[in-house]
Amino acid sequence: MLLATKLLRPGLPAGFLSRNRPLQALDDATARQVCLVCAPAGYGKTTLLVDWLKQRRKQAAWLSLDAGENDPVAFWYAFCSALGQLNARFINNVWPHFADTGEGTRPGVHQLVNELWAWSRSWAANDAHYLVIDDFHTLSDPGLLSSFDWFLDHLPNNLRIILVSRTQPDLGLARRRLAGSYQMIGEAQLRFCREGTEELFAERFNLVLSADQIQQILARTEGWAVALHLTGLAWQEQGHYGQLPEPARHEAQGLSDYLMNELFQRQPDAVQSFLIHVARLPRFSAGLCSALLQREDSEAMVEYLVRHNLLVQALDDRHEWFRLHDLFRDWLNSMPLPATREHALRQRAARWLENQGYTYEAFEQWVALSDWSSAARLVTLHFLLWWQQGWLPRAERCLQQFPRAWLAANPWLRYLEGFILFQRGELINAAQALREAEHCFSHHPYWAPEEEPLFPAGQSLPDVVRAEFPLHMASLRAHIARLGGDIQTAMALSKGLSDEAQFSDSPLLDWTLAGCCTDQFYRMNLPLARDFGFRAIHQARRNQNASCQIVSLIWLVTSLVQQGEHRDAMAWIDRTQEAIGPRWKNNVWAPNLYCQRALILREQNKLEAAAESLNQAFTMATDQLMPQCLVYFEFLRWHIALNRGDFDTAEQAIEQIEYWHSRQDVQHWHYTVLEPDLMRALLRAAQGQIDTLLAWTHHFDPNLPDMPTWLDFARLAVWLRVQVDLGGDIADPLSHFREQAKAGNVITWQTKAALLDYRLAQREDRPSARQFMHQALWLSVQHDQLRTFLDDGPGLASGLQDCLEDQGVAKEAGRILAAMGVDVPRQAEANDPLSDRERQVLALLESGMSNPELARELGISLSTVKAHLRNIFVKLGVKNRTQAISRAGKFGFVC
16 A cells, blocks of 8 residues: 555745745746756755745646655556546556556556546646656666656656656656757756845844855855755854854754765765765865775766765866765764874875876875975975966965974975965065075075975975076066066066076066066056067967966056057957966956956946946955955946946945055055045046045146156146146146157057147137047047047037048047937938048058058958058059058048
8 A cells, every 4th residue: 555645745844935046947847748856965856846836836746755666566556646646547547557467567557658648638637737756766676767768758748747856867868858858957956046045044044144154154055955954043043143163064053964864874885985085085086086995996986976966066077076065075074084094095195196297186185194295395396387277275275284394494385475475465474475485595405394305315306496486586576566666676677587598488487478568558668568468478378377368468458458459459358268268267367357348348438338347357356366456446446437427336436445455565556546535536526526626636746757657647647637627837748748648659648638739729719629639539530539538528529520521530520429428410420431440551551561560560460451451442542552641641531
């Protein structure tokens, strides 16, 4: 006799919280004839189905299985009994055909299919009926699964089968997926997200948690429903509102009994032993397990863990490396192994990992063994590789475990401390760490405490390590000087590095070239900054240095934007992401790519898209990103908010800039970031309150220092713009500004200078005003300076309208007026026979450049240059360069 409880739909637990996201996923999945809800224990599979049936008011039957249904006759009897909840004919007419005959259950299955089809055509059947089969993973009989697979192939259209299982059953699911008759809901859809977690703790446990607490819980539980519920119960019972309980998190959350009863004890002894041993490793593969356990069935055991959903997750697309859920791993590690056994296991793992090239994973194992000699050896030999691959955050955690004696004797370890301090913006402490590293280098020739040899007997410190250490020191000193505002020292150190003969083969060349790009930008030499940026990216690409590629791009893109090369700037971002591959998002510097996209989009006046891209940068940013980067992010947010008239956000950005700047040992303001007082003055001016800005201009000295920086000229541009409206004498400062803009090929400043000349001529009622406006417009035609015009403020509209009759700039004047919200006559949109790139080529022709020089200047191939010239000649009706320049001058295409 079948237990009646097997056919009863379970109830929902008290305080159950319904979640829309998995319910909607189930709506989509149950549109197919077969739906599988598959996840490890504790992910809320059964409660989801119960809630879905209740919410959607579906007509459904329910069947719960256990190991007893592995007998085919018992299973089909239970199956028919479940269908009997929909219609009694499946017991009365079908069950007799499942008699225990020589043919087994085949006649009964055939009769069941016939009866289902007959029923589907009757008036008593609805458009869709559902049968939920819970705990389907308990079935293992091959014959039974084969007959059920055949049954699923012959379902009538109105019957939906929903399987709830901890493992994926052998039912030809791939074939059904291709046919469109099957869909699975897995862990990804069942995990709790941030919003769901916050709602769960508020509604179910009456706990209001901070964003940091929610993030901490999600990081530990990975959205695992049972862990979240047990955490909430533990916090509620203990009245605990601080950090997660330490160190016995799982016991405090009540997970121990659950993991033991629901997962561990259900596995064979061999699997239990395998789990306890691999839990000693944060990541594992079949090859590593074979070396670790000295057994030949490791691949089969790993496949078993995956197939049975034992809280194991693949770490790569090839399914070679895996990890256990952190909570499960912690719990398994609480099961002690004999000390000698654990020590031997970790030693085997460390040696195998090192031999296979997984040096950081080997380093972790040596640290766990407190084998500081082996750990320091790996740091000494492989630190640069870890740096390039973005492993510094993990290296920092391991570094903190080294005894002080090792930190005092090994210059690489002390240098690593200095580098991490630099990443945090602690420049004073970083410089002190470098001084101590230099002392170690001079006074500890063995790079280890006397009683702890760094290398095995007969081996000495590699010469290449000794040779590269001073280069690393000089490179980091250059970065510290650069960030601290001492550009002269930074440039001198970088030049010294470039002159080192052995440096040409060192990966440090990537970072030195990137630093030189930054220095030249700061000194307003954009052509040279571009050159260093291109070289840094190409060099980093050859060395597969993703971090340096992204960092180099920061100032390369900024240089291109300041030269009006927006398309090229965006193309370099795309090329870099493509060169790095999908892993670029995992790099600590990745948010900078979104920030650079936002910078370009703002220049193109695509403010909504710019704000969205910048939000992505903030979302991706981690606590490992340098505070300096966040200063730049907030400065761009201030710009975008100001352009959009979102003054509250602009004020918040200023406050955040002050906060992030306070986190660093930096006394000056950064390369392109105005000081907060000036930012607030500009913000008030945008709101119609100019007193603060006027007060700032009264204290500003337009006589710049002997070696002015980018920021000096940025401040001067603000002062000039205010003074031209006040009627002040700006002739000499404006001349200096104009000359510097031209010398550094800063197109944005050249445009600003032309607009300042226009306003000055207009103020003095000079006829040359139109000429200056035409000059500014032509720069915009060549380099898309829309944002520069819009940022200049009101008062340009009349001058732009006067240029609507000038054929060469009419379209650009109309585009800018339209962006200002001014109606433009339609005829002003004509008069543009040449494309933007063709006009750019034509302008360079006037300077006498050859075809190869044009290709280098524009960053395009020689054949592309020739194609552009052919198009220009045809459109202008000329035969050579001289005729093209002459004809273009008549129509205003060349100034």
